[in-house]
Amino acid sequence: MNAPSSDVPCEDAPVLLRREGRAAYAVLNRPRAINALNHAMVGLLSRALTDWEGDPSVETVVLTGAGERGLCAGGDIRSIHDDVTAGRSAAPAAFWYDEYRLNARIARFPKPYVAVMDGIVMGGGVGVSAHGGVRVVTERSRIAMPETGIGFVPDVGGTYLLTRTPGELGAHLALTGSPVTAGDALLCGLADHYVPSERLPELTAALAELPAADAVRRYEAAAPEAELAEHREWIDHCYAAGAVEEIVDRLHASGDRRAEEAAETLLAKSPTALKVTLAALRRARELPDLEAVLAQEYRVSCALLDAPDLPEGIRAQVVDKDRRPRWSPAELARVTEADVARCFTEPAGGPLRFG
Template identity: 55%
Template sequence: MPEPSAPPVLSEVTGGLGRLTLNRPAAINALTAEMVGALRRRLADWSETDRVRAVLISGAGPRGLCAGGDLRAMHADAVSGGTATLDFWADEYRLNAELADYPKPVVAFMDGLVMGGGIGVSAHASLRVVTERSRLAMPEVGIGFHPDVGGSWLLAHAPGRIGVHLALTGGTIGAADAILAGLADVFVPSARLDDLAEALQTGDAASVVESFAAPAPPGDLAGARTWIDECYTGDDVTAIVDRLAASSAPGAQAAAKEIATKSPTSLVVALRSVRSAATMPGLREALDQEYRLSAALLRLPDLAEGIRAQIIDKDRRPRWRPATLAEVSPAVIDACFAPSPAP
């Protein structure tokens, strides 16, 4: 008989440390409904026992913590009218909120690729560790979606207008920029992660992590703050793109070109979502809004088209509907944000 496949989430308790390892390395640990359920159940169990003093979340394999959600499953629901993805998002967003409110220290190793849903299982942790291999991104506007998993809340609270820049470009950042943006806390060289994990078994989590912290290699965002803060003002994506294109900063002009490749509908939704999240009392309210947006975008054409272009056919040539920012209907955007029952 064939050997049973390994579970997609590994869990163990050593010393006082409960360790959760996302275990789909061939898929860069992309999240499934089974994985989200397993994480929630184990976290709930460990919250009730004195045996576990802290939790560590990491990813199996050398490529990264987590590349996001299962986009092929989302595509299938988007084209068929299915509802499994709605159930997945509801459970995933509950997990994000539970991580943020967890009664014990949660350490996240944000090593390698950390995108979309990977941000959701790590950036809400209390102690977030990045390495020289870390590559973080919320690239959802490139597939006709929006920054979810609490991304609107996280980006809304980044310094200045860095969060809007990351939301609209979907850009990838390294360790220093992740710390500057508030998505991570400390830099630890990847070669020391195993030693850090061992030390967490017996020591106070915050003190142990701090003892392993080192200066991060220089990033890019600190030097770009002037043009980012100048260009990303207001609530009009077109005006933002025009300012970027007219800027003398090469980085601003590159951002304008990058934004022009994204879904116009998603760009308008993302900007409004981040702006409104900044006024909300907490993460849970932002997640409620994100669920409404996710449900609405699942039924609009750009999500299926974006995933098709990036993942299914890989032609990298999405045909957005509508194709330009000028054609985006305010009524459609308002409908996305209309109140509805939270999950």
């Protein structure tokens, strides 16, 4: 991802931290796992932000990812699977507690926080980038919240971001888990600037010498067109329905090939995750700020630790890779309103708190 190299002694550290000029750089450094986040990385980033916020010589923070595949593929879901199946649900809950607090910290960070969203940026990768003040995408960017495919729900503030997209684009992305490229990321408010990937080395170097706005302005270019814009009519109509079943029916009836494909995509996802996701999005629209949404997501995430679909979805997608999850229940009609409501109750360990 053309990231600056680190000057810390241990090049195997999961986050490489360095200072140069007016900027501080954090490089997510697990390239073989597309820099998937674990609890140690969350702690390193959080402590670095504390140090840099209080250091007057740091004027800009820059986040990049090691390797050529992407900024961050999300949380380390294999470890979540291992913990849940071994009866260690407290471990992922503790990870989310600190991760969501980090997401909120990034959103309110008082200095320019430049996230280079090059390549794959999914799940937890969105959480450490799309809440930043300066978000850069490239022609290689592929941004997604694919959680419904593993029996989970968009988190890390994803339901906050996706309820603030034009029309029902956010509901489409949240339920299908479909990735977007640079133009659509800008349309949906997930990014701010387009910089061709070949210019990233110059941009990251310039951030050490120039104010963030000036450096980005020097290297940004006209973004590609947003592909989703031409599909707004059927997306807005179909996803405005009151229930997932009705969304699927409207997609099938729309007569648009892309809508039909979206319907088939939804029918392959976890029925429970779909219904909880739609409820979370609708509730998030009524919440006052990001922290309130993160607190709701924490309740939902903890509740899903006790549901069968999360470990089963991770098994099918990441562990055994058979891509044949056995959802329970397997049909949308069998997921009741009570099942959904249970996911919004306070966890036994207490609520997510900030400050």
